[in-house]
Amino acid sequence: MTIIREFPVNPQILIYHVRDRLTSAIIETYHPRSQAKPPDFVHKLLEINDIIEINIMPYRIWLRKTKSAGWQPLIPPIERILSTQFDVSEVGQPVLGDQTRSFHHSLPHLQQKQVYEAPAMVKSDPLAIELFAIDGVQAVTITPEEIQIKKAQLFSWSELIPQIESTLSGKAI
Secondary structure (H helix, E strand, C coil): CEEEEECCCCCCEEEEEEEEECCCCCCEEECCCCCCCCCHHHHHHHCCCCEEEEEEEEEEEEEEECCCCCCCCCHHHHHHHHHHHHCCCEEECCCCCCCEEEEECCCCCCCCCEEECCHHHCCCCHHHHHHHCCCCEEEEEECCCEEEEEECCCCCHHHHHHHHHHHHHCCCC
8 A cells, every 4th residue: 555745834744644544533633641542553653752743634644743853763663653554565745736626416405515524523414424435535515506525645536436426426405
């Protein structure tokens, strides 16, 4: 499996994108002294000196380091842990653009825009629940005229569109 390593603008943050949905919550945050029991791989990452916080989101892992540490000595132990957890064969670079697509679908009964950034946000919208059941769907926005889907970095539209269209074709709402 390939994972993606991303260096965002903040120099204390390093992001990894994976194909596994790590949580249904928007975000889960862990610190070395967290009371919450983290997943095993997060616990191992927190044992690395200078890693002070880990956020897991659907399909992403954010690591925060101390300001005084550099990423270069931290990356090898981080990627050893991730390689074991996710059976990694390659670490790639982020692909920019084309993460969101719109699908025209009439939902005239809808009064206002609905934005769901994670499955846990969906309480009773059957369409959003079905869309989040598709691996790789990261966020769903529903308006009366269209549905916007944001995909996870490691999924292609060619694998998602048939599943999305199949889900929408059964919904004459």
